[in-house]
Amino acid sequence: MPAFTWSFPEPVTPVAHETLKIHNEFMVIITVLFTVVFAIMVYSLVRHRKSAGHEAARFTGPRGAVQWLWTLVPFAILLFIDFVLMGVPAVHALLEMEDTQTKADMVLKVTGMQWKWQYEYPDAGIRFVSNLATPPEQTANAEPKGDNYLLEVDNPVVLPVGKKVRVLLTSTDVIHTWWVPQFGVKRDAIPGYLRETWLKIDQPGTYRGQCAELCGKGHGFMPVVVEAVSEPEYLAWVEKQKAVMVAAASAGDRTWSQDELMVQGKAVYDKICTTCHQPDGKGILGAFPAIAGSKVVNQSLFGPDGKPARDSHLDRVMNGKPGTAMQAFKTTLNDVEIAGVVTFQRNSFGNRMGDMVQPAQIKALR
Amino acid sequence: MSPDTTPAPAGSIPVRRLVFRLLLVVAASFAFGWAMVPFYDVLCRVTGLNGKTPGFQPGGLAGAATPLSAVDRSRTVTVEFTGTVMPGLPWDMRPLTPSLDLHPGELQQVKYLVRNTSDRPIVGQAIPSVSPGQAAQHFQKLDCFCFRQQTLAPGESREMALTFIVKPEIDPEIHQITLSYAFYNVEEPRREAR
């Protein structure tokens, strides 16, 4: 079981090293300040008490040059601490953190969504979504919790070590904050706006973080996992990802059986839909509609023109419902996943539509 | 003696007038909050505070203040293009040129391929954002699909163009700029009671 720590986790980027350094310096400074000031106070509390027979003095301010000096020295010291002792390293660290000048080796685009992250590698043309991988049974205390409880995802970000990565951030719904403590990086992802930060990881490893800005009910359940690997391994991973994307695209070309789609669909449902619609498909009254017996689900898939009608089941899953937490899943799910989850919902939780939709049909709708 | 007859301290003004003045402060402060809206917008556009680019310039191409002769060939800047289709807009978009090396001052044109994947005509509006924010004020769009709402027929694909100049005044330390468009459905999604 992971143990608690008293300070920052081990830093692995230049910014995080710098941040830990100034943090340690500042902690020493404020501890000294605290100790000195309150040692004086404690001395006074002990010595200047009535029960110790101390008579009260009557002074109300500094008198004479010596006392004025005594009074002003602490402020001179504080001024020095604020603007030199802390100020100089703070500015240095700030410039390091905001250093977007030196050219980056690669770009990673991070898009926050309720409640998952989408990662895009524009140079390699890779795009995927990263969801929480902790099973809901662990959260519900029905199963023992794994070591990386709530800090594990299905598709981690893979980055090469020793390369400067420019991280671009945005969001499609509310403000999220991308945070990996070991990188010393925390930056908001703001809908409609672009933000950037950077990182250069020193050593291979798996680094975990979380969304840090309250973004709704799933705020505690959208971790960030970054796997830093050597450059050859990274390149191999890129090739594999490209192959996976091609395979996923072509998987939709064959005809799937209903059983296959149901299996695929249940996996997608458990991963993505249960947060709101609940594992039993009953939703949450007043907040999230039920799938079980839903009007949207229990209507025909396609209209007379052979296309899904507006607000039909497919339209809802693919295009979402604006103004609500229901997203347009066609941007994050592939054809097979959409076909699966729609087929699954139509034939589960007491819904008995009996029909199915093929990945190829989804592809045609894109 | 009741409060209104209590002799006021020397130099004080009558309560009525004081209250009136304080209410003026309240009103001024309320007005200040609202005035922040346009003021902040101007501030952002002037300083690039939030990655907002100087918006639609009515002169268009003719209004381009920067003559092409001012091209700074001594350095190159990489401009990347990306886009996000926001929920509620059943469109696809991708930049046809994901990234471009250019000399500041050069007139450039890039295109995004945008496709309406739904079976109904939809009006979209692209909202640009530039990072780093300091580069935004030097990112001059001469013509852009984001200046207007865009209507796409069902299934229609269109190449949407952006003509721009990265002004030579841009901070020499900036080597990389990213322009991102967030494409929104113009039709205001109707909120429903939840």
Place this chain on the structure above:
Amino acid sequence: MDIATHPAEHRDAHPTGLLRWLTTTNHKEIGTLYLSFSLLMFFVGGLMILAVRAELFQPGLQLMRPEFFNQLIGVHALVMIFAALMPAATGFANWMIPLMIGAPDMALPRLNNWGFWLLPPAALLLTLPFILAAFGVGSGAIDTGWTFYAPLSIQGGMGIDFAIFAVHLLGISSIMGSINIIATIFNLRAPEMSLMKMPLFVWGWLITAFLLIATIPVLAGAVTMLLTDRHFGTHFFKAAGGGDPILFQHLFWFFGHPEVYILLLPVWGLIPHVLSAFSRKPIYGYRAQVWSFVAIGVLSVVVWAHHFFTAGMPVPALIYFMFSTMSISLPLAVLFFCWLATMWRGSMTFETPMLFATGFIVLFGIAGLTGLVLADVAADAQYHHSYFVVAHFHYALFAGGIMGVMAGVYYWLPKWTGRMYSETVGRWHFWLTVVSFNLTFMPQFFLGLAGMPRRIPDYALQFAEFNAISTVGAFILGFSQLLFAWNVIRCMRGQGDKAEARAWEGAEGLEWELPSPPPHHTWEIQPEVK
């Protein structure tokens, strides 16, 4: 507006029972109303956070769903800030400012009454959505945290509309109270009392009142924009129509940072009185403290953006907000210096008010010092949105705010009720509070450093130990406050030893020249001030 037209012959014929409290224009009665309301809401907000701490006792979801958790944390903050701490300070102002400056009442008594009676409906608006949701109406209370950040607050349910209206009512109430306080201070001081002879508590409140009328309207404007974004299709904070979510953060924190000092200045005002009384020694550095109040008031409105460094802004702006924030440590250090110097070479005794005042200084010192490191942008990237910040602002607002208020309550309770509270229970209350407070919040600093984000209902396993300790601390802290309630209620019911006019040996000031409790009307003939 009814300005102090309050016929003398009616003043003693006040109605009895509930109607008396509904219609009262007497500053002491209204002060009592504010303080009682504050105490009640302190427990309401406390119960909410105990539920939250119980959920956080161990990893996994045990007691509640995440959306309910989000509602509890947001309403806890709104209740504690707007319905517990602010009314407590206003209650002090009502009771003490007229007594301390030799005024017969507040300048605008009728307004004073309205100001208070806006509070209960506002509190109801904040909490009603919980009850409605229990009956299947709506999705519960505001679930965005107390900060209302757009666009999360545009997306949310009707609890947010309720909270917006509650903030409007609370804002109007605060503005009315502030205008009243400024008018009282400017116009009703005893003839010889110049501004620089006013008690520090009155000075603290004067700055607070000006901050309130300058910043609350900005908040009112911001939440109004939010309301129109939610329901009338405007785009103040929606990028789709050219708006900007970050604008909301600017507007909110333009109010929000001064709000911190709005909560703390009245406390910084009363602490010197307590220290001076129990050190049997005059206040040190009166002028320096007054000017520090002014300096902090001015600085507080120019540092707001340090609340969202991670939102991204240009480097010059980061450096400006970093150093302007750090400069607040200078006037604050003047205050600490003066507090210590007031005690220095005194003849101290440690009755409960003095215990709370010294505890306040030490713990608020931790808040100030951690605030100094939070100002540093690069380090802030690690602290921000983490439990480090949660611990920091509880040291500021619980230790610096509520414990200061308690010092004031124990100090003036004999004056208000004419009875002495139980010193034994008071001491127990203090020591339990201090120990359990640190037990609750000290671990949260380490949680933040280790990387635990705030506002999460469930957490990774490496955060388990500190969270368990924190929850145990929180429950002790919560239940120890019952001792406080017991002590206060006992005095209000007229039990306990009779208090003398000058309840404390070293107490100075006009209020101690009146009997304890003071008669219904005081200073009808204004006192001579030396």
